[in-house]
Amino acid sequence: MSKPYTIRLFVPDGDPSTFKIIDKMNWTGTGLEISREGWAKHKNRNEFEQAGIYILFGYQEGDDLPTLYIGQGDGVRKRIESHEKNKEFWDKALVFVSSNGGLNRAHITWLEWALIQKAQNIGRCRLDNSATPNEPILTESEKADTQEFLNEILSILPLVEVKVFEKAKKIKVSSQPSDIKRNILDTIIVPAQEDGFKDVFIGENCWYAIRIGGGKLKDIKYIAAYQTAPISAVTHFAEVESIEPYGDGEKYKLNFVSSAKAIGPIKYGRAKQGILQSPRYTSYDKLQSAQELMDLFD
Structure with missing residues (x-):
């Protein structure tokens, strides 16, 4: 059964089209939405130094379906910096990190795997990922915690206009x-x-x-x-x-x-x-x- 929840948005520079910080009550994570144009201005924030998962979002010319690239990194800044130079399709990036430093390499690799699997199964986007990682091995308790972190991410994405992880309701x-x-x-x-x-x-x-x-x-x-x-x-x-x-x-x-x-x-x-x-x-x-x-x- 769906539960009510509260999302808080903070716009540090007063321009919501370039950068937003997303916080959810009683969640150990932090979400960040940043436009490609706003990357140069905000890329040096401490959040981008942390281990996390990120989604690049945009449209290829002439395509009605959005294109996504899903990735992870011990420090997401270097990864997105590389994609700014090498991937032209994306207009914005969604980044999710732990607010208490609780995500490690196994956790973020599992999140990457789970989001890619979900995007492929739903079929509402094109994936720019050239390979699908294998599911990393987590302990039972780690997997339960990481699944809950994923659930929080999925509850936030539709509120920032990313709906491709939701099954289309006929x-x-x-x-x-x-x-x-x-x-x-x-x-x-x-x-x-x-x-x-x-x-x-x-x-x-x-x-x-x-x-x-x-x-x-x-x-x-x-x-x-x-x-x-x-x-x-x-x-x-x-x-x-x-x-x-x-x-x-x-x-x-x-x-x-x-x-x-x-x-x-x-x-x-x-x-x-x-x-x-x-x-x-x-x-x-x-x-x-x-x-x-x-x-x-x-």
């Missing part, structure tokens, strides 16, 4: 028909290039990464694919079984009930240029009767 889509009288926009039309359409929409029976406003999530029941030029038409649709967060941002993955079905095609027709550069909403009834794109949105 939103089950209702099978009840939409209330036509309320004109609910229950269908999302997504632009799809040839490779993505064939590999994902048809091949995986899902679609990602879609930005959907929170107020729309409860209404979505169907998804349709607009194949970009040279086809330039809506050609397939599918019933949505569930919706789940994708990656670490406000984007979602839609899972289909079954394989997509052919429709139309609903041709571009008199639509204005750029009308489907991003997802748009319509109703299932309009999708079934439309002859061209503007019939979906009139």
Whole structure:
């Protein structure tokens, strides 16, 4: 059963975008969030001389999933200093050390191993780690204490916008028909290039990464694919079984009930240029009767 807890944030230089110290009541650890830009200013703090675990976080160009590097060191400063020169993807680093000097090499190696395992199992990020360490041997009591330290880290990370260690919670889509009288926009039309359409929409029976406003999530029941030029038409649709967060941002993955079905095609027709550069909403009834794109949105 989840327990309530208190997190305290301290911003030493008054700029929360560059450096924060994270403290949790009744915890023997300290967390630090530091931006890449703030590293040069704050890297000489005593906390970075200690043994600890760190997570580098950022995005590779063109990737919807964040990239992480998980590491550890007897003194994390030297490790992050090296990564500043050799790894371009990261925008911020999360560092966790003991507030009483209680972490040793075995503890931090176990934490590194456990975080890598969890990230791989959850699958909401890309890992920049080239190798996965073996689980280090700890005594029963050491493992229990280190597991508790890990639990504290995992409770803090979502509060600093790192959610990739949490299992995505699927939103089950209702099978009840939409209330036509309320004109609910229950269908999302997504632009799809040839490779993505064939590999994902048809091949995986899902679609990602879609930005959907929170107020729309409860209404979505169907998804349709607009194949970009040279086809330039809506050609397939599918019933949505569930919706789940994708990656670490406000984007979602839609899972289909079954394989997509052919429709139309609903041709571009008199639509204005750029009308489907991003997802748009319509109703299932309009999708079934439309002859061209503007019939979906009139």
